Amino acid sequence: MITRPRRTEAAAKPSGRVPVDLVATGLRVAYERDVEILRGVEITAAARRISLVIGPNGAGKSTFLKAVAGLAPVTGGLVTLGGVDITRWRPRDLLAHGVALVPQNGTLFPAMTVRENLQMGGWLRRREKAWLGESIEAVVNRFNLPRHLVDRRAGDLSGGQQKLVEIMRSMIMTPTTLLLDEPTAGLSPKMASQVYEQIAALPGDLGVTVLLVDQNVRSSLAISDDVYVLAMGLNNDRGTARDITERLGEITAGWLRQGVSGAVKS
Amino acid sequence: MRRPKSSPKSLLDMQTAVQTLILGTAIGGVYALMGVGLNLIFGVMRVANFAHGALYMIGGYAAYYLTLATGAPMPVAVIGAMVVGGCVGYFVNAILLRPVYRSRLERPSEFTLIVTFALSLMATSAAAVFLTPNYRKFEGMWPDTITLFGFVSMSGDRAVAFVTALILLCALLWLVHFTDLGRGWRALTQNRMGADIVGVDVFRLANLAFATSGALAAAAGAVLVPLYLAYPTMGESVIVKSFVIVVLGGLGSIAGSLVGGFLLGWAEALGSVYIGSGYTDIYGLVIMLVVLLFLPRGLFGISEREV
Numbered sequence: 001m002i003t004r005p006r007r008t009e010a011a012a013k014p015s016g017r018v019p020v021d022l023v024a025t026g027l028r029v030a031y032e033r034d035v036e037i038l039r040g041v042e043i044t045a046a047a048r049r050i051s052l053v054i055g056p057n058g059a060g061k062s063t064f065l066k067a068v069a070g071l072a073p074v075t076g077g078l079v080t081l082g083g084v085d086i087t088r089w090r091p092r093d094l095l096a097h098g099v100a101l102v103p104q105n106g107t108l109f110p111a112m113t114v115r116e117n118l119q120m121g122g123w124l125r126r127r128e129k130a131w132l133g134e135s136i137e138a139v140v141n142r143f144n145l146p147r148h149l150v151d152r153r154a155g156d157l158s159g160g161q162q163k164l165v166e167i168m169r170s171m172i173m174t175p176t177t178l179l180l181d182e183p184t185a186g187l188s189p190k191m192a193s194q195v196y197e198q199i200a201a202l203p204g205d206l207g208v209t210v211l212l213v214d215q216n217v218r219s220s221l222a223i224s225d226d227v228y229v230l231a232m233g234l235n236n237d238r239g240t241a242r243d244i245t246e247r248l249g250e251i252t253a254g255w256l257r258q259g260v261s262g263a264v265k266s
Numbered sequence: 267m268r269r270p271k272s273s274p275k276s277l278l279d280m281q282t283a284v285q286t287l288i289l290g291t292a293i294g295g296v297y298a299l300m301g302v303g304l305n306l307i308f309g310v311m312r313v314a315n316f317a318h319g320a321l322y323m324i325g326g327y328a329a330y331y332l333t334l335a336t337g338a339p340m341p342v343a344v345i346g347a348m349v350v351g352g353c354v355g356y357f358v359n360a361i362l363l364r365p366v367y368r369s370r371l372e373r374p375s376e377f378t379l380i381v382t383f384a385l386s387l388m389a390t391s392a393a394a395v396f397l398t399p400n401y402r403k404f405e406g407m408w409p410d411t412i413t414l415f416g417f418v419s420m421s422g423d424r425a426v427a428f429v430t431a432l433i434l435l436c437a438l439l440w441l442v443h444f445t446d447l448g449r450g451w452r453a454l455t456q457n458r459m460g461a462d463i464v465g466v467d468v469f470r471l472a473n474l475a476f477a478t479s480g481a482l483a484a485a486a487g488a489v490l491v492p493l494y495l496a497y498p499t500m501g502e503s504v505i506v507k508s509f510v511i512v513v514l515g516g517l518g519s520i521a522g523s524l525v526g527g528f529l530l531g532w533a534e535a536l537g538s539v540y541i542g543s544g545y546t547d548i549y550g551l552v553i554m555l556v557v558l559l560f561l562p563r564g565l566f567g568i569s570e571r572e573v
Contacts, residue, residue, distance in 0.1 A: 069463075090462075091462050091463045091465065092462070092465040092466070092467065095463070095464070095465045096465065100463075101463050102463075103459060103463065105459065106457075107457050107459045107460035107463060108457065108460060109452065109453050109456040109457050109460055109461075110456055110457070111452070111456055112449075112452065112453070112456065116449065119449070120449065120450075120453050120460075120461075120464050120466075121464055123446075123450065123453075123464045123465045123466055124464075124465045126446045127446075169464065170463075173465075
């Protein structure tokens with residue numbers, strides 16, 4: 001059943017919101033007519049699990065996440081959240097209905113303090129000062145952010161700390177679903193493992209459904225439950241993380257062949 | 267200027283310098299008001315608003331006609347002008363620039379540049395046609411010449427303009443730094459994508475930024491009518507000055523524009539006294555070029571820019 005959305009700011013209060021599946025069916029994206037980046041992708045991010053999307057360069061992984069988040073032009077197909085049609089919704093409306101996005105490029109406000117950044121995370125409920133304060137406090141404790149960093153300018157933090165703060169900011173509105181695009185791109189292996197550790201704990205601790213798109217295949221497989229492999233804008237393979245890990249050598253060898261043939265075609 | 271007979275030459279020089287700086291500060295406050303408004307819009311929306319001078323002109327005329335029609339005292343006229351400027355600013359964005367937000371234009375800043383530039387030309391022509399090119403003036407609050415410290419003399423209206431500008435600048439700083447609206451504006455200035463994903467309603471905040479900026483420009487126009495008169499092309503030199511201030515202080519930086527406004531005021535005042543009064547409009551441009559040569563981002567420019 002597909003229901004109509006409520007007004008954004010009225011919908012922002014999560015009264016008894018339960019985690020639900022995020023389902024993309026036959027999703028198509030084209031930036032220009034006749035140049036389809038996604039050609040009918042089917043992905044289900046099951047509630048309270050970490051679903052990982054991997055694939056070779058140009059497979060459409062990031063475009064897929066952007067399409068779900070309403071930032072890429074969807075030309076066909078459907079995205080639903082627990083049966084509600086959320087196709088082409090803007091990030092603002094998605095957030096109000098419990099879907100938060102952490103894009104790949106840094107999106108913190110560099111001249112604001114970490115606290116102000118977290119306050120911005122609760123923008124949709126900005127008038128409820130008491131609630132906002134509590135939510136910030138809870139998130140800071142949950143992610144063990146060192147206290148002295150809270151009043152530091154976000155732009156002065158290290159890359160890994162910035163990524164953690166971005167994830168923290170996306171948690172202020174207590175979303176049920178988190179879309180993550182390459183959370184460890186450009187981070188040192190040590191910082192990356194810290195970020196993965198925090199992501200791995202989200203479903204269990206906060207009941208969050210995670211949809212993760214990642215190039216860092218080995219590390220992200222280690223924390224995922226379900227895995228989808230995309231290639232050339234189509235579903236190529238799927239399985240449990242364990243299944244895919246076992247067949248990883250074979251899968252990536254396939255990417256190399258495809259990469260070559262794709263290059264020849266174009 | 268009064269010239270005490272027995273004073274040595276160096277004292278006289280100092281008095282001239284102080285007088286010049288004070289006059290520069292007085293006009294600098296109003297310049298800052300213009301620059302801050304222009305930069306607010308640039309920061310929030312990445313729109314270079316060429317209609318900013320037109321809003322200044324509209325403010326001047328609005329105040330003039332308000333006093334003419336109702337005999338209202340100047341403070342009321344200034345507030346009225348601000349309401350008119352705010353509404354015009356709001357509608358420019360909400361109606362004329364709306365397509366930019368609706369569509370996925372490849373280079374929205376080119377679209378907005380053309381729209382606001384056209385608007386500015388149209389407003390100037392419309393004023394010349396419908397209001398005649400005549401110079402208009404109304405009596406300021408304080409037409410007398412006032413004397414400070416016994417040797418600095420300036421017109422009371424200049425002091426009124428300065429104080430009004432100062433009050434409005436403080437109000438804007440409060441708005442930007444201590445309210446949710448201001449935090450939303452700062453977020454948009456610092457990271458557009460970030461603002462988008464935390465749920466900031468970009469269109470609404472942009473409308474309010476335009477309204478605020480329009481009100482400030484109109485106030486600047488209104489308080490200067492008793493000194494510089496109202497006429498259709500009054501916004502033309504002011505728009506150039508506003509851009510000089512924005513570039514001087516740094517794109518997107520409110521504090522930068524504040525400093526830039528005073529710098530421009532001082533540069534013009536000192537330049538006219540010590541170099542030549544015929545080139546007033548040049549000094550700001552020269553300072554801008556010098557600053558850009560060494561600090562391409564301006565004095566306080568933001569480093570992160572996603573245009």
